[in-house]
Each structure stands twice: as structure tokens, then as C-alpha cells.
Amino acid sequence: MTDEYREFDRSGAGGTGYEESPVDPGQLPSDGDIETSLRPKSLDDFIGQPRVREQLQLVLRGAKLRGGTPDHILLSGPPGLGKTSMAMIIAGELGTALRLTSGPALERAGDLAAMLSNLSEGDVLFIDEIHRIARPAEEMLYLAMEDFRVDVVVGKGPGATSIPLEVAPFTLVGATTRSGALTGPLRDRFGFTAHMDFYEPAELQQILARSARILGIDLRDDASAEIAGRSRGTPRIANRLLRRVRDYAEVRADGVVTLAIARSALEVYDVDPVGLDRLDRAVLGALVRSFGGGPVGVSTLAVAVGEEPATVEEVCEPFLVRAGMVARTPRGRVATQAAWLQLGLTPPPDAATGGIEVRAREPQLDMFDD
Ligand SMILES: Nc1ncnc2c1ncn2[C@@H]1O[C@H](COP(=O)(O)OP(=O)(O)OP(=O)(O)O)[C@@H](O)[C@H]1O
């Protein structure tokens, strides 16, 4: 299985300096099928997210005890934290089939009706990027989720009739990177919402150790700590950096990934010790040097680094905000003390501390438009 859809479609965002960055949390074409082989296969196999795992275990076991289908489940969180993997695990734990689609693929209600009428009892229907579902399909989904039935409209105009169709009891698993963009009625129909949060470095190290085992890479502990520290709390990035470091180790050395090898490799790929790439540093540099720390609008900032505003906003910013280097204010983006220090500069006395945003759960991009 491959994920053909991505939250941020960068195909139209052809800026000058930005190409594939190894620390992009979205899925890149070069991730290919390797992601599939690295996916955890069961809840026990899944590293990190202890609360989500415990909660899900209860939801799934409870349903099993009662011999019914579990409530509909919403998985929310930033890209690359394991939502798709978790959806597959849910179907696996229930021992049922997983039917897979995505919000953008459900353009017409008929597409969804076809999917729903093909479900067997107990199936898991996974809708990725569910916040991008078209309105007519969303309305059909309400009824299907609540009453396991859909109304299919046949014909047009005054002669149109609506035919009710039964749907086998199923569990909907929706995934979204922007739960704030979901409509209220849709959100309310999920019985359980799991919030996936960024991973701790120790958890990323465990994930790296597991991936190294699967890929047959000799990865030393201090090297995995180094890679984990540059992975932005995101398993997808950790796995990708591991593969880049392996290339380096095999081409320039004997294949063993030591700390020195990891450091040299990550330097070649322009990933700095806290996980910033070239574009992140350019954005910070412009914010601090050209705009005196802000506030400045995201479009202006994007022009300054020769990038599309969407790329700056959706690729760079979430991490810079989470790392406490950039604060979003109603008047624009502001560099915090941490940003000045990161660039080796002395912050002005009135620089923001950025404390509130540091552990922000999920960047709600739409709330902060300038
Ligand atoms: N807890 C985990 N343990 C081990 N590997 C993980 C874990 N979470 C994610 N991964 C790895 O990260 C990769 C990306 O995960 P996944 O595709 O499930 O993320 P996602 O949240 O669905 O991302 P997106 O929002 O872009 O769809 C997977 O291929 C998997 O190898």
C-alpha cells in the first residue's frame, strides 16, 4: 500500500531554494514503499504515544467483549506521527479488513456510497485527511456513521427519488492533521478522538533501533541519539534520516553508523543539530536580520527567502513555533529569544520568550492567517 495523497501538496509551490528536504514531515516520493515495511504491525509493536495506545486498547477490547463494532475513531495530529500506521493496527487488532480512502478522493457522494455499500460487517473504513472531504459526501457520512444507512438519490430534478440503502455496521477511522478544520457535526459523530503528539527523543531512539533492525543497519547508540535529536519529534523524519545516514556510511565508510558518521552525513544533508534545514534557517535569518525580529507577515517573510507563502507556513513554521523560536501573533510572526540565540546573536531586551507556544499540541494553521 502506498499513500498517494499528502497533506501538503507542494507540486504548485515551486519556489527557488526549496526542494525535497529530509526534515519535511510530509510523505515524500522518495519514502516509497520503505515506509510500509517500517510500519509497526500491532499495538504492542507501536512505540510511544502511551496514552493513545492505552485508550485505544480499551476501546477495542471493550467492543470485542461485547461482540460489537467499536465506536468511530478520529486520529488527529501533525504529519508523520503514525496516524495511518495506527489505522492499520486498529483493523489488525480487530481482525477485520481495512478499506482505505481519503477525503480528497471522495469528491462526489456517489464515490462514498459505493465504498460504503461494499463494506462487510465489522470492516474498518479509513478516511485519511478527512477534513478535506467534500460537503455532499460529508453529509452522507453523517447518516452512515449514525444509522448505518445512506440515502442514494437517483435521477435529477422533480423526478429524483431517494433510495435508502443499508450499510453493514462498520467502524470509521478518520485521520486529520487539522482537527480544527473539521465541522462540528462530523467531529461529534466520532466516539473517540486520539491525539497523537510529538515523540520524545528516547522514543525516537527506540523507533530508530527497530528500523535499523528491520533494514539490517548497524546503528550505534550514540549515533541513534544524534539522529533522534534532529528528527523534530517525528518518526517519519527519524526513519528518513536513518536511511540517508546509512547511504553515507556505506559509500564513505564500512557501513557501520557511528556518531561521527551520523554527524558528517547530517551535515551533508544540511540538517543542523536541532533539526533545522536550510530553509528554516533562511526564514529565521530573514525574520531576525531583515525585519529586526518582527512582527512581519508570512507573505513578506516568504518573499524575503524566495519561497511560496504556503511552504513557509506549512513546512517551516509548525516546527519553528513548536521549538519556541517563532511566535505567531495577530500582527505577524515574531522571533523569540531562542531564535536570536540559535543564530548566535544577542536577543534584544524586548524579544518574546515564546514559552506558551513551545509545547503547542497541534498547529492550527487556519487560526493565524495574517
Ligand atoms: N510509533 C511508531 N513506531 C514506529 N514507527 C513509526 C511510528 N509512528 C510512525 N512510524 C513510522 O513513520 C512513518 C510515517 O507514519 P504514518 O504514515 O503512519 O504517519 P501519518 O501520521 O499517517 O502521516 P501523514 O499525516 O503524513 O499521513 C511510518 O512509515 C512508520 O514507519
Ligand SMILES: [Mg+2]
Ligand atoms: Mg498518513
